[in-house]
Amino acid sequence: MRAGLACLALVPALAACEGRQSVLDPAGRDAAVMAELFWWMLGGAVILWLLVNGLMVYVSRLNRDALSVRAATLLVVGGGIVFPTVLLAVLLSYGLSEMPRQLAPGTGLSVRVTGELWWWRMEYLPEGAETPVISANELRLPAGSRSELRLGANEVIHSFWVPALGGKTDMIPGRETRMSLEPLEPGEYRGQCAEFCGDSHALMAFGAVVMEPEAFREWLEHEATDAAPPATEAARAGRAVFLAEGCGSCHTVRGTPADGTIGPDLTHLAGRTTLAAGVLPMTADALKRWIADPRAIKPGARMPGFDHLGDARLDLLAAYLEGLE
Amino acid sequence: MRWVRRHIARLHPRTAVVTLAALAVLGVLGAAAVVGLGLYNVSAHRGHLPGVSWMLATTFENSVRLRAGGDPPPADLRSAEMVALGAGHYATACTPCHAAPGQDRSATVREMKPEPPHIVEAVKGWNAAELHWIVREGVKMTGMPGWPSDRADEVWPVVAFLLEVDAMTAEDYRALTAAPAGADELADADGRGGAFCTVCHNSDGVSDNPRIPRLDILSEEYILRSLLAYRSGARDSGIMEQAMSLVDEAEIAGLAAYFARNTPEGDGAALTETAARGRDLAYAADPAADVPACRACHGPWPEPRNALFPSLAGQYAPYLRQQLRLWRDEQRGGGPAAELMRQASRELTDEDIAALAAYYAALAPAKEPSDAQARPGDGADDP
Numbered sequence: 112m113r114a115g116l117a118c119l120a121l122v123p124a125l126a127a128c129e130g131r132q133s134v135l136d137p138a139g140r141d142a143a144v145m146a147e148l149f150w151w152m153l154g155g156a157v158i159l160w161l162l163v164n165g166l167m168v169y170v171s172r173l174n175r176d177a178l179s180v181r182a183a184t185l186l187v188v189g190g191g192i193v194f195p196t197v198l199l200a201v202l203l204s205y206g207l208s209e210m211p212r213q214l215a216p217g218t219g220l221s222v223r224v225t226g227e228l229w230w231w232r233m234e235y236l237p238e239g240a241e242t243p244v245i246s247a248n249e250l251r252l253p254a255g256s257r258s259e260l261r262l263g264a265n266e267v268i269h270s271f272w273v274p275a276l277g278g279k280t281d282m283i284p285g286r287e288t289r290m291s292l293e294p295l296e297p298g299e300y301r302g303q304c305a306e307f308c309g310d311s312h313a314l315m316a317f318g319a320v321v322m323e324p325e326a327f328r329e330w331l332e333h334e335a336t337d338a339a340p341p342a343t344e345a346a347r348a349g350r351a352v353f354l355a356e357g358c359g360s361c362h363t364v365r366g367t368p369a370d371g372t373i374g375p376d377l378t379h380l381a382g383r384t385t386l387a388a389g390v391l392p393m394t395a396d397a398l399k400r401w402i403a404d405p406r407a408i409k410p411g412a413r414m415p416g417f418d419h420l421g422d423a424r425l426d427l428l429a430a431y432l433e434g435l436e
Numbered sequence: 437m438r439w440v441r442r443h444i445a446r447l448h449p450r451t452a453v454v455t456l457a458a459l460a461v462l463g464v465l466g467a468a469a470v471v472g473l474g475l476y477n478v479s480a481h482r483g484h485l486p487g488v489s490w491m492l493a494t495t496f497e498n499s500v501r502l503r504a505g506g507d508p509p510p511a512d513l514r515s516a517e518m519v520a521l522g523a524g525h526y527a528t529a530c531t532p533c534h535a536a537p538g539q540d541r542s543a544t545v546r547e548m549k550p551e552p553p554h555i556v557e558a559v560k561g562w563n564a565a566e567l568h569w570i571v572r573e574g575v576k577m578t579g580m581p582g583w584p585s586d587r588a589d590e591v592w593p594v595v596a597f598l599l600e601v602d603a604m605t606a607e608d609y610r611a612l613t614a615a616p617a618g619a620d621e622l623a624d625a626d627g628r629g630g631a632f633c634t635v636c637h638n639s640d641g642v643s644d645n646p647r648i649p650r651l652d653i654l655s656e657e658y659i660l661r662s663l664l665a666y667r668s669g670a671r672d673s674g675i676m677e678q679a680m681s682l683v684d685e686a687e688i689a690g691l692a693a694y695f696a697r698n699t700p701e702g703d704g705a706a707l708t709e710t711a712a713r714g715r716d717l718a719y720a721a722d723p724a725a726d727v728p729a730c731r732a733c734h735g736p737w738p739e740p741r742n743a744l745f746p747s748l749a750g751q752y753a754p755y756l757r758q759q760l761r762l763w764r765d766e767q768r769g770g771g772p773a774a775e776l777m778r779q780a781s782r783e784l785t786d787e788d789i790a791a792l793a794a795y796y797a798a799l800a801p802a803k804e805p806s807d808a809q810a811r812p813g814d815g816a817d818d819p
Binding site for chain 1: 720723726727728729730731732733737738739740741742745771772773775776778779780
């Protein structure tokens, strides 16, 4: 009994109920519509459930006499045909009326999101921009305006979903799908791949940060700049390790010769809230663990392990990456 | 016969079972006595019983003919480069038993049972596929060993040599397998040493055979690591594992220093259309290609690189193609960073491999490849 109570007490701590990734805790217009719809439907379902069970108790316990033919016909036609038809028609037309908004074009910012194995390529195109600002594994959006998302995928199907901000949309290799989001409340939320995509599907998440429009503009301006030169002795040595050990084969750090595009852009890595697509905290220790053996953390990841570098060089590398804000 | 039939007819079933069981026990005891008491004479002076030699030889021939032919021969099987590479390996690995054109087998070898035939005799009656099978698999109970690595590709040069050996004079063979002048410092007093390395790699490390890598563009650290990987078997190659088993461990560092001592010379070539595509791959200029930028490890790269990443500038294209195929097909090992290359080569197509080999072969030979040739997008030498 006590164990049962303890389990019950843990329920609110379950990830899905946490506000950052919850449909029930909307922080955007699209999610709010969905949450509202959910509560209306839940309320309606409860009323229907009570009604049906009440009728059941009435005919089996309270009034066991046969109904008149007229009353029975009224009940069957009214409760079985007219009522559900009207109710479902109302729900459908309300639902359909909300759909165009989710596909509405954005009012400025457009973000191209590409699902990779198992991370997210993010390319920001502010209104009028020709070349995108490239980032990864974190979606930042300005509050109060509608931003467009152009979704694609490499190799396998993924699905884009930030429950606190809106519905989900599949990401399909070779074609572009689109949706738009209108976040309202600044804060940190969490997105998750919602279509099984292989070994590390469950480990393919990302931070979604909604910012005040002014703060967002500043952030995007900073994101577009080259990486700052390393500030400490360790970071300088770490930069040399980064450039000597082939990291630039797959990763870009703008402002250095490293211009690989197979893996996530690392120019402002340390400015993100998470490491390895929502799996690890952005700390030096986590960076080191990840670089030494990515597949121990994310099975099947394409990044090979660098444990052959040894502790000392991994420390330097972590010091460098930690400074890429 | 009637007597036998009558007795069998009268035989009680239980008597039959008991008799058979007794015979079986006697048989096992007899076999145990032969093995346990050493009754069989294994002397090589005594040949097989009559008919046994014929049976073994016929089994061998039919077994080879049944199994040969699994690996298609390369298109350039009969090329002079293949023959030369095969001859170099033959000289270190096979001559002790099979001798060579113009040489006799030693008196001791001729006393082996079965006697290893002189190479000119040994190749008679076999086609290329069958020779490949025999060299790769070896022959049980004859002393003929199997190839000391899993790779099928590097057996072909030996086959190329074996297809020519019949017509070879002693001079031909010596020209193929003599160490060039200038490698004396590698020979040591007991006749081991690394002088034989120069048969294939030349005394300046620059082979004139494009199937044999040039070593002058490599760093001493990389050559040392590679030689140790061959010696331990971490890098799979029957030819190089054999070579590295012939030198003393203490000599390996000296060999690495010797072959890395020269500064490479020579000019690059203009990039062909294929090579220009290889350059785009090496620079990861086309993001859709899904191939990591080779240059971050192998150059041209503007920052200092780890010396354990080999320079490829000016390396021979056939050798590069072969190694890239081995990487992609997961048959290539190496040092502790081998996993990087295994991952990097996974998505390469045969066309990518040809393009990359053409690009790096066209660069001016250098330990540190220079960026002098136009980068992708410069358009300077785009055809």
